[in-house]
Amino acid sequence: MPRKLAAGNWKMNGTLEGLSEIAELGGLHRAPSVDILICPPATLLSPMARAAQGTSVWIGGQDCHAAASGAHTGDVSAGMLSAAGAAYVIVGHSERRTDHGEDDGNVRAKAEAAWRAGLVAIVCLGETLEERESGRALDVVARQLAGSVPDGATAANTVVAYEPVWAIGTGKVAGPTEIGEVHAAMRAALTQRFGDEGAQMRLLYGGSVKASNAAEIFAVPHVDGALVGGASLKASDFSPIVTALEQA
Numbered sequence: 001m002p003r004k005l006a007a008g009n010w011k012m013n014g015t016l017e018g019l020s021e022i023a024e025l026g027g028l029h030r031a032p033s034v035d036i037l038i039c040p041p042a043t044l045l046s047p048m049a050r051a052a053q054g055t056s057v058w059i060g061g062q063d064c065h066a067a068a069s070g071a072h073t074g075d076v077s078a079g080m081l082s083a084a085g086a087a088y089v090i091v092g093h094s095e096r097r098t099d100h101g102e103d104d105g106n107v108r109a110k111a112e113a114a115w116r117a118g119l120v121a122i123v124c125l126g127e128t129l130e131e132r133e134s135g136r137a138l139d140v141v142a143r144q145l146a147g148s149v150p151d152g153a154t155a156a157n158t159v160v161a162y163e164p165v166w167a168i169g170t171g172k173v174a175g176p177t178e179i180g181e182v183h184a185a186m187r188a189a190l191t192q193r194f195g196d197e198g199a200q201m202r203l204l205y206g207g208s209v210k211a212s213n214a215a216e217i218f219a220v221p222h223v224d225g226a227l228v229g230g231a232s233l234k235a236s237d238f239s240p241i242v243t244a245l246e247q248a
């Protein structure tokens with residue numbers, strides 16, 4: 001079983017001063033029993049990767065283009081992220097799906113590009129409030145999982161993050177029953193499709209995770225970590241979440 005994963009997604013936040021947060025986080029967790037990852041904006045990736053060298057903190061990108069290079073103004077390839085020091089890349093975050101019209105096919109192609117560059121792909125999915133309230137959450141997640149996770153996914157090259165859109169940045173956390181139901185369904189689908197690799201693949205929950213609710217979330221079966229937005233920006237906020245995961 002790969003180690004559990006506490007991942008921070010800084011989104012479009014942070015400055016060079018945030019380098020000190022990486023050093024502080026590494027200092028607080030010198031020999032963690034879980035993996036720790038911070039995904040800063042692309043402009044901070046290289047200095048953050050340097051700051052993280054020799055610490056327990058991994059650095060990742062927040063998105064990549066599906067192509068290796070070419071005429072794609074404003075985009076960054078997976079190879080470029082890797083060269084800058086990334087080990088992971090988030091693909092298919094709901095903010096990318098909404099802001100940039102990305103669909104499951106785009107996300108799948110990005111995950112494959114991540115693998116070609118030697119990165120671990122964190123494939124995100126999750127239903128909207130309207131989809132949950134109309135009883136379609138499990139169907140939506142099943143469809144996104146089937147369409148966004150490429151053939152060839154393994155426990156080593158892929159992480160799946162369930163982030164219900166209505167719980168992101170809203171302070172509304174999905175309850176243990178809701179999370180448990182979706183994570184069990186994802187585990188069953190991944191195991192059916194990928195066998196033992198699917199059984200071992202890390203499944204993260206994301207959406208308003210904080211120190212105060214982390215332990216309850218990590219106690220849910222098939223939750224192997226978290227993808228944290230706001231509460232990952234400060235080491236002092238993120239560190240208790242890392243500790244809760246170590247103790248789960």
Ligand SMILES: O=C(CO)COP(=O)(O)O
Nearest residue numbers: 009168169207208229230
């Ligand atoms: O979108 C998220 C992480 O990718 C979750 O963000 P918040 O933790 O700020 O709700």
